[in-house]
Each structure stands twice: as C-alpha cells, then as structure tokens.
Amino acid sequence: MATQRDFNLFVIGAGSGGVRAARVSAAHGAKVAIAEEYRIGGTCVIRGCVPKKLLVYGAHFAEDLEDARRFGWDVPERKFDWPTLRDNVLAEVTRLSGLYTQTLDNHKVKVLPERAVITGPNSVRVGEREYTSDVILIATGARPHVPKQPGCEHGITSNEAFHLEKLPKRLMIAGGGYIANEFAGVFNEFGVKVTLVNRSDAILRGYDAQIRDRLLQISMTKGIQFLFNSPIEKIVKEPSGALSVHMPGGPVEFDAVMFATGRVPNTRGLGLESAGVEVDEDGAVRVDDESRSTCPSIYAVGDVTNRVQLTPVAIREGQAFADTVFGKKPTKVDYKCIPSAVFSHPPLAGVGLTEGEARNQLGNVKVYTADFRPMKNVLAGRNERALYKIVVDEATEKVVGAHMIGPDAPEILQVLAVAVKVGLRKSQLDEVVAIHPTMAEELVLLK
Numbered sequence: 242m243a244t245q246r247d248f249n250l251f252v253i254g255a256g257s258g259g260v261r262a263a264r265v266s267a268a269h270g271a272k273v274a275i276a277e278e279y280r281i282g283g284t285c286v287i288r289g290c291v292p293k294k295l296l297v298y299g300a301h302f303a304e305d306l307e308d309a310r311r312f313g314w315d316v317p318e319r320k321f322d323w324p325t326l327r328d329n330v331l332a333e334v335t336r337l338s339g340l341y342t343q344t345l346d347n348h349k350v351k352v353l354p355e356r357a358v359i360t361g362p363n364s365v366r367v368g369e370r371e372y373t374s375d376v377i378l379i380a381t382g383a384r385p386h387v388p389k390q391p392g393c394e395h396g397i398t399s400n401e402a403f404h405l406e407k408l409p410k411r412l413m414i415a416g417g418g419y420i421a422n423e424f425a426g427v428f429n430e431f432g433v434k435v436t437l438v439n440r441s442d443a444i445l446r447g448y449d450a451q452i453r454d455r456l457l458q459i460s461m462t463k464g465i466q467f468l469f470n471s472p473i474e475k476i477v478k479e480p481s482g483a484l485s486v487h488m489p490g491g492p493v494e495f496d497a498v499m500f501a502t503g504r505v506p507n508t509r510g511l512g513l514e515s516a517g518v519e520v521d522e523d524g525a526v527r528v529d530d531e532s533r534s535t536c537p538s539i540y541a542v543g544d545v546t547n548r549v550q551l552t553p554v555a556i557r558e559g560q561a562f563a564d565t566v567f568g569k570k571p572t573k574v575d576y577k578c579i580p581s582a583v584f585s586h587p588p589l590a591g592v593g594l595t596e597g598e599a600r601n602q603l604g605n606v607k608v609y610t611a612d613f614r615p616m617k618n619v620l621a622g623r624n625e626r627a628l629y630k631i632v633v634d635e636a637t638e639k640v641v642g643a644h645m646i647g648p649d650a651p652e653i654l655q656v657l658a659v660a661v662k663v664g665l666r667k668s669q670l671d672e673v674v675a676i677h678p679t680m681a682e683e684l685v686l687l688k
C-alpha cells in the first residue's frame with residue numbers, strides 16, 4: 242500500500258486490540274508501526290486475564306487437595322509457597338509476551354518499545370523522533386482508578402498484586418466488581434484474611450441478582466468478610482507499617498489495601514487536543530460505530546473507548562477496524578449478547594438479559610432454575626450449591642438470558658451463549674439429549 246508518509250498505520254498500544262489491529266492491517270498489505278510503553282501483550286497478557294486465571298487455578302488447589310482426602314487420597318499437610326506460584330506465573334507471562342512480539346515481527350510490523358504521543362492528525366512522536374502515518378489507531382487501554390481520599394496512595398492495585406514480595410496477613414480489597422471478587426477468592430484460598438469493602442450495598446452490578454447473592458453467600462461461608470455501604474474516608478499508615486482504613490463504622494487495620502474500583506481510559510497526556518480528538522466525561526475517546534474518532538484519520542479501539550472492557554471485545558474491535566480500513570471489508574462489531582464471566586470461587590457467568598432486565602423490558606417472562614449440589618461437592622462433603630438459570634420470553638418462548646454459578650460455569654456458559662445469541666426457544670434446548678452424569682445436563686432438563 243503506497244504512502245507518502247512513514248506508515249499507513251501507526252498503532253499506539255500493543256495490547257489485545259492494538260496487536261490484533263496491527264497484525265491484520267499488515268496482513269491486508271499496510272505498512273504498520275506499533276508503539277508500546279510497557280510490555281508487548283498489554284493488560285490481558287501482562288497483568289490481567291492470563292496471570293489472573295493462572296492464580297485462580299493455583300488457588301483452587303487449596304480446595305482440591307482438601308477434597309481429595311474424601312476421594313481416598315492421602316494428602317500430607319498442605320503448604321503453599323507464594324513466590325513459587327508468582328514466579329512461575331510471571332515466567333509464563335514473559336513467554337507469552339515473547340510470542341506476541343514474534344507475531345508482530347512475522348507480520349513485519351515495526352515495534353517501537355516506547356511511549357507515543359499524538360502531535361497532529363497524521364503525526365506521532367516517539368522519544369525524539371516524529372513519525373507520519375495515514376491513519377493512527379489509539380489502543381492505549383485503561384489503568385486502575387484509585388480514589389482520591391487521603392492516604393489512598395498507600396494502597397496497591399491489581400498491577401502490583403501479581404508482584405507481591407509476600408502475602409499480607411490481612412488484606413482489604415476496595416470495590417465490588419470483577420477484580421475485587423476474583424482477587425478476594427484467590428487470596429482467601431491462599432490463607433489471607435480478606436475483607437471486601439464496598440461503597441454500595443451490592444456486588445457485581447449487572448449480573449443476575451440471584452447469582453450474585455449465591456456468590457456472596459458462598460464467599461462468606463469460605464471466610465471472606467464483606468463491609469457494605471462503607472465509603473473510605475482516609476487511610477493512615479501506622480508506625481507498625483499497618484494501614485488504618487477509616488470508614489463510617491470506625492477504623493479497621495489491615496496489612497495491605499488493594500483498590501479494585503474500576504479502570505479509567507488512558508488518554509491523559511496523549512496529545513489528543515493536537516488532532517481534535519474528543520473525549521467523553523470519563524476521558525474515553527469518543528468514536529462512531531466504525532471506531533473512528535472526531536478526527537477522520539484517527540481511530541480508537543478497546544478499553545480506551547470504554548465501550549465494553551473485555552479482551553474479546555477489544556480484539557473484535559481491532560479486527561473490525563483493520564478489515565474496514567485496510568481490508569476493503571467494512572465490518573461493525575455486534576455488541577448484543579456478549580457473554581462474560583467472573584473467575585471467583587466458584588466462578589459465575591452470564592449472557593443476555595438478567596431476570597430483572599427481562600421483566601422490565603419484556604413484561605411476561607418465565608424463569609427456569611436448577612439449584613443443585615454438584616456430585617463432586619456431595620462426596621467431598623462440601624456444602625456448596627450451583628445455580629443455573631435461564632430466562633425465557635413468554636411471548637416468543639425464546640431464551641433471552643442465561644446465568645450460572647458453579648464449578649466450570651464460564652466453560653459451560655460459553656456454549657449456552659450460542660443458544661441465546663441465535664435466539665433458540667426453550668423447547669429446542671429440551672430436544673437435546675443430556676450427557677450424563679454432568680452438571681451441564683441440567684440445562685436441557687429444566688422444568
């Protein structure tokens with residue numbers, strides 16, 4: 242693809258969205274550069290989904306080893322060594338980051354391992370050098386939000402959680418969303434005394450209420466403490482090194498505080514004003530449905546646009562951008578029925594309308610549930626129940642939502658999401674013969 246400029250495409254940020262957009266655009270024939278100020282792979286690979294999921298696996302051994310005894314295994318005293326898991330996870334992250342770099346190299350994408358700043362509609366500065374490009378793609382992701390109350394600077398975020406030198410004895414996690422619940426589960430299994438502190442009275446807003454309640458109940462049984470309606474007033478670092486967190490109910494002392502209070506788009510100091518790129522009230526780049534910003538030569542994908550902060554969505558947006566702009570194949574991302582999961586202990590997952598949303602939007606709905614103790618839990622003596630739920634529009638009999646909590650819920654829901662996405666009717670689920678004995682068979686046996 243001929244250009245008078247240095248590149249056809251300059252991508253800022255080598256995370257999920259940026260890497261996909263860069264490599265697919267290059268495959269379409271574009272001359273591409275990508276700048277990355279930290280590590281190739283971005284949040285998901287370096288300090289998000291991947292290392293988080295590995296910690297979740299690591300944490301689950303605590304229960305598996307305990308349960309193994311009921312299955313006849315002689316398990317000696319369980320001991321957990323955090324540095325071993327931490328270092329193995331970090332080594333895996335390094336390996337994956339290398340693979341991402343290799344993919345970019347294979348596609349002849351020029352990798353610039355530095356921070357980039359936009360200097361005009363077709364120019365970017367990297368270090369001392371200015372590059373010109375026909376198109377610029379902002380894929381700079383988001384960073385953890387840390388509240389402004391005095392003393393909050395003593396806390397950590399998920400970024401640091403993967404590198405802890407040693408585990409704290411008493412950990413407070415602020416927030417009630419994805420990261421808070423996932424890390425609460427992980428650290429609790431490692432023997433840390435975890436308190437989840439939330440400013441409101443509910444966890445995981447957006448998920449089905451019954452499923453959230455079940456997670457809350459199981460988490461409390463496992464020993465995680467919850468403090469609701471507890472906004473942080475200030476944090477004081479004591480001479481002992483402990484952190485006193487002041488809340489309306491009085492101060493509580495912890496060894497560490499982790500903020501999981503949302504993520505804000507990375508647009509600060511990016512030079513957007515030099516090209517007339519507008520941001521919204523949260524600092525997210527405003528884009529149209531083809532991810533084009535208010536400057537015609539500049540696009541944005543992924544968390545920096547604050548549409549849906551999930552890796553598969555950033556990847557789709559990156560792919561659609563590349564196909565539209567360089568592949569002569571205009572593509573729009575379909576945001577309907579995006580399934581999602583929380584890798585808590587146990588995990589939960591959902592797709593489509595919650596029961597509450599369906600009642601509000603559709604009026605008459607039928608809800609089918611399976612509330613059961615998985616076979617493995619029964620023999621293990623683990624009193625932990627799974628809950629599967631499907632929401633059906635009475636008028637059309639279509640399944641409009643599916644929600645579940647229990648072992649492997651995200652794995653099972655991924656497939657059920659197909660049924661919801663294509664608008665299958667409940668009777669069509671019933672036509673499928675069960676695979677016995679499984680947990681997932683409950684989904685075709687709902688009465």
Ligand SMILES: Cc1cc2nc3c(=O)[nH]c(=O)nc-3n(C[C@H](O)[C@H](O)[C@H](O)COP(=O)(O)OP(=O)(O)OC[C@H]3O[C@@H](n4cnc5c(N)ncnc54)[C@H](O)[C@@H]3O)c2cc1C
Nearest residue numbers: 254256257258278283284289357381382543544550551552
């Ligand atoms: C702890 C955690 C767990 C998560 N778990 C999941 C999960 O299980 N499933 C899921 O789907 N999603 C998960 N997410 C969300 C997911 O990681 C993000 O939605 C996804 O990474 C967004 O991709 P992106 O390309 O928009 O940005 P990112 O992956 O964040 O990439 C942006 C990149 O841009 C770089 N950058 C920023 N500014 C500049 C600049 N000026 N110059 C050069 N480089 C720059 C950054 O260093 C970064 O590498 C998780 C997030 C976190 C924090």
Ligand SMILES: NC(=O)c1ccc[n+]([C@@H]2O[C@H](COP(=O)([O-])OP(=O)(O)OC[C@H]3O[C@@H](n4cnc5c(N)ncnc54)[C@H](O)[C@@H]3O)[C@@H](O)[C@H]2O)c1
Nearest residue numbers: 388416417418419420421440501502503504550582583584
């Ligand atoms: N399994 C997954 O797919 C996964 C896992 C982790 C993160 N993520 C993505 O990353 C994003 C960020 O995760 P997150 O857990 O930080 O955000 P979140 O939006 O899920 O939760 C943020 C929580 O912080 C609270 N909060 C916000 N501001 C606050 C403040 N000033 N003081 C106190 N509490 C405050 C909110 O009420 C909410 O409970 C998620 O929205 C999600 O899209 C996804």
